[in-house]
Amino acid sequence: MSNPALSMKNITKVYPNGVVANRDITFEVNTGEIHALSGENGAGKTTLMKILFGEEKPTSGSIQIGGKEADIKNPQDALRMGIGMVHQHFMLVPSLTVTENVILGIEKRKGLGIDYKSAEELVGEMGRKYNMYLDPRAKVKDLSVGQKQKLEILKILIRGAKILILDEPTAVLTPQETGELFSELKNLRSQGFTIIFISHKLDEIRELCDRITIIRHGETKGVFTLDDITDEKLSQRMIGRDVQLTIDKPECKRGETILSVKEVTVSGDGEKPLLDKISFSLHSGEILGIAGVEGNGQSQLVDAITGMGPYDGGEIRFCDLIIKQGEIRKIRQSGMGYIPEDRMTLGISPSLSVTENMIADKINESRFFSRAGIVKSKDIDDFSKKMIGDYAILCQNGEVEISSLSGGNIQKVVLARELSSSPKLIIANQPTRGVDVGATEFIRRKLVSLREEGCAVLLVSSDLNELIGLSDRLLVMYGGKFSACFKSLSGVDGQILGRYMLGLDHQDESEISRSAM
16 A cells, blocks of 8 residues: 655646646655656656745645645745755855755854854764765865765755655766665665655666656656566657667768867866866767766866867867867857757857747858848748757747757757757767757767768767767766777776776776877
8 A cells, every 4th residue: 555755636837928837747656665757858847846845836736745735835845844855956065064065054053153063973973874974074075976966965864854856866977876876765765765766867767766757748647667667668658759769870980180189288276287188189970979977177178179268288179270268259160069068058048039049150141141231030930940840849939938948958959050050070068968868869869960971079978878879989087187098889888987987997098098099
């Protein structure tokens, strides 16, 4: 007999603009269960969880916590009722200690000051109790990504959460860190905690979760025990068709050198550089993957290549152009496209329409603007409609504000803009992070198609299956250097890559140098 920890019944959410985010959804999770919540981007998962956590109010429907009616007006109400949420992007203060982050906002006083001694003892005790021990005095900026994830969970456990909502918690973890997290979550389950696991990764859902609820187009499409359903049927329920995430790609036909990076260095605040004499080359018709735990130099490398950030030594050459910081227009006009990791900040202008974002890099093109500066509205509209159709972008029309779209559809707009300019080189930084299985399949096929057309693709990703499946060669970054370079991905798996990503293994420097060019 089921023992519901929470029950959301007949939840409907209609926004003032008429958009129906949730339509009569019923979502029930049992006490001591790890329950997956999945579905395509824009399906309504985020809205449903915002309602549960008090960040949104439902238009209609009811919520019960432990069998009792609950009126959750805000996140403070949710926490008082034992509901905690760990967001996909960490909400930590890097300059503070583990303890200071945990007690922020709930500090206990001792005289005129804060009782740090008791707080540190509590953090240590709770960490040991839940197998998530962290040094209470360690600075957050010195923690690994996996440790930061533990800290986020500890924060809500110490605040009394019994129901944990985890939003894409493995997005930036190595396989080893993911394994640790799963052990910790299973331990929490054994102690009676209830966990909602929001994810698009079917292999992880199957390994960790007891049941799954699938949402599509704002409606519940089924609740399944994972032993009773195949991945193929789960994918069909999520997006309404079969999905193939393993993309077939013909043999690589490497052409001329498109990108050459030689001895590039980026200084940091400390003694150790963020990039330490990095060298590699990328050729036409090739996908070069870069793996690494976040914070090991990938961001600085991408910024330097795209002209968004500085480099202190060495040379970056794109075709015949020497890359210099700030020369963004010159770099783009030379044929470089960029799919940024942070699509909301660097990929789009949120207040503009889908169409305006689609042509943002084309204002000098005669097909859309005359020499006199007259806008060719019909041509722009036709182009936008074609891109919306070709890239299967779900939106009412090109005039809607792009920020109203789901993450996966925003990513498709970025992709449409960047790829429609016939690039010689695409820098794809986390191109499928946070997007559903259907959009993931679409994006991966596009990258392989670009490769077949002779484009060079630099793929930076935390999804190791994606890197192994798409890359012709693969570099691993650790501590601002390359710890490995694989000329062939045959026999390479996530466990092998994970050891290089954590600095546990390291190839010979001369071997890396030969393979990287």
